[in-house]
Amino acid sequence: MKFLVSLLFLIVVFISSSMVGQQKTITVTIENISSDDGSVGFALYNKERFMKKPIQAKSTLIKNGKTIVKFENITNGEYSIICYHDKNNNKQMDFNSNGMPLEDYGSSKNKMSYGPPNFEDSKFLVKDKNVSLIIKF
Template sequence: MKLLLSIIVVAMLSITNSLTAQNNKITVTVVNATSDAGKIGYALYTKDNFMGIPVAGTNGKIVNGKSTIVFENIPAGEYAVICYHDKNNNDKMDFAKNRMPLEDYGASNNVMAFAPPTFENAKFVVKDKEVSLEIKF
């Protein structure tokens, strides 16, 4: 009987943990947009799809140089966020002929280099809580 009760308790805890894992939120705020023109495009990635098709993506309005969005119902795991200031509202990041970006961009953890962001530099962990990130361009 004790064994059966133990199995039921473990099963209930597993179900509860899997349900709460889907309720995780990631709040992302860009804190230093150079203007309120356009919008901020946000993309959420895993290691497997980094810089490809994102797990989730959205746009945020800019008010007084700040923009905040929330990714909801995110399973536990490792993620990275990349965002850019779409100043001209053309829904893509613009580049010069030499492939240098013409629009500001940033990534989670704010590691900036003269190269595209990497998953290792931008990754963070989502467990059973809300994650809040501030990104600087």
């Protein structure tokens, strides 16, 4: 019985230590922000949660038209990032009366069309190493 408990304990320790090594970091840089006013809001999604509840959300300040954010403890998989320049710091994307955005925005892979971003056009893979992205507004 003691042997089984010890063996089970070792298996749990081995699995948990190997999973820690699988967690990655996603670093996102934006270099073309029109002003240092406000902040930039970022949301990290997987396919199931896209444009619903982010896996992680962050907000960063802008310095000299540039900002950098890191999403840490990310497991392997497909993800998408959407970000926007919250010029007035109201924590939401602002739109005019016809639905057009009043604030700059972007998404991973920088494929922007008329209309909101979609997962297939903005997805990227986290697998063997940390990921660095540049998003343009």
